[in-house]
Amino acid sequence: MKVLIVGVGGAIARQVALLLREAKHTVIGMDRRPWFEAPKDIAVHEVDIRKRAAEDVFRLEKPDCVVHMATVNALSAGGEERARINLGGTQAVFAHSTNHGVKHVVVVGRHTYYGASADSALYHTENEPPQGIGSFPELADLVAADLYASNMLWRDPKLTTTVLRMVYTLGPSRSGTLSSFLRGRRVPMVFGYDPLFQYLDESDAARAIALTVEQRPRGVFNVAGPPPVPLGTIARETGRTVVPVPEVVLQQLLGRFGLPNLPKGALEHIKYPIVVDGSAFREATGFEHHMSEVDTLKRYRRISPV
């Protein structure tokens, strides 16, 4: 099978590419960023998915499956830019896929779709609406991209669409929302709160995506591995020091003293948990994580010391 990975420059996307190559699929990559160490048999097109040249890749390569991973999840990225990339990019992926005979599109989204709020259920299932958007409107682009992709399930029934809502990842790339949060020696937390965080080792995240390409499940799926762990425990087990700061003070400190300049609503994400039920995905694909929550943190502590 010929698989095009959009956003192949990302750490997890590269691992997906290598896993699919190992499984004897023909892999093509697309990204604005180069992948210098790409194996020779993985053609990488340095193209932005939103530009015209991207459609030529679809036309010439005629992939059977497209894995869309060209999204920006960092909360610190500007809202407008994020919307252009996340929503515009997703729209382009589907437009080119339907025009050029792609049979299966996998959209790799985030579990942050559900948002964090005090009165939502601890375990989110795929049927739930994004309740947290009220307190954190900056999530709108991720939600819109997810819903646009989900719409394809009924707008184009001939195309197999899989929308993945994946939990945070931790691993050697040391990138991503949770890694950014653990970057410093001291981890600020909101005093009186310690939400559960759910994460997958990067290798398990890549395996879950590769398995989706193989199994072609149709629908929207939460992707989760080990049970969630309190954020304070994650910080301590990776060798960091937790610094509880009252919420009103933390709001004032954002953007100063080395803290990221996050919108105020982002604090909801370190007050309340976003935990998903990943059982539907496990049932549909047979996915099982290899790295436990404990092993993932032990490894992260080793590769990302402070």
Add this chain to the structure above:
Amino acid sequence: MARDEAVRDLVERLELPFNQFGVDPYGISKKHLAVAFGMLGFMYRRYFRVKAVGIEHVPPRGRAMLVGNHSGGYAIDGAMVLTSMLLEMNPPRLAQGMVEKFMNQLPVSSLWSSRCGQLTGLPEHAERLLHDDRLLMVFPEGARGTAKLFKERYSLVDFGTGFVRLALKTKTPIVPLGFVGGGDAVPTIHNSRTLGKLAGVPYVPVTPYFLAAPLPAKLVVHYGAPMHFEGTGDEEDSVVKGYVEQVKARIAQLIEAARADRRGEQGRT
């Protein structure tokens, strides 16, 4: 010290799927439970001298729903029922209550309630816990129950019907309980919603001595035999209300039994 160690041992004996960090999939933490039950155990044994009768009616394993009356201006009843499950059962069990939404909004209480397995009262939480064979604790009177005044302390206000529908849907036995003494511990003469608004809670109970701190009143809880109802949870309201009335009547009997018991205990002391 010995008591603290005993509580830690009981927490260790809880049959919950704790991971290496001592945390279960709902975020319940052994460390937090040991601290919380260390304090609650003191209140249970020494301060309120709680008497629990009929604890053998609570299934040692598998899903079950403890359903009782509210007694006292705030959740002393729930806290003491939780403590009786840990201290008096063998093996110990952790009852998981459905708490008011404001508990999760406030700092500290958000952390401690979730680390001790007391989740916000949402149908999704209740159903998931029962599917995982947990012990659920429900007070169908809701906040109206804790708002009862001293003179109404042995009465029951209207019950919601959701707990019976859930029991039918998940085939869960209902263990009724009658709790008395909470109204004497917190003799509410008025509920101040103005103070509540300032504190971020629905209301603050006002007592003759103004403070809402509990007095060391003797508390008694009687557990009844499990009640089983057959159905799917989709029954007509009239059918479900009939089951609710049966549970309510049984709780009223248990309250009377607990009152008589308490009078006898007080007569002896």
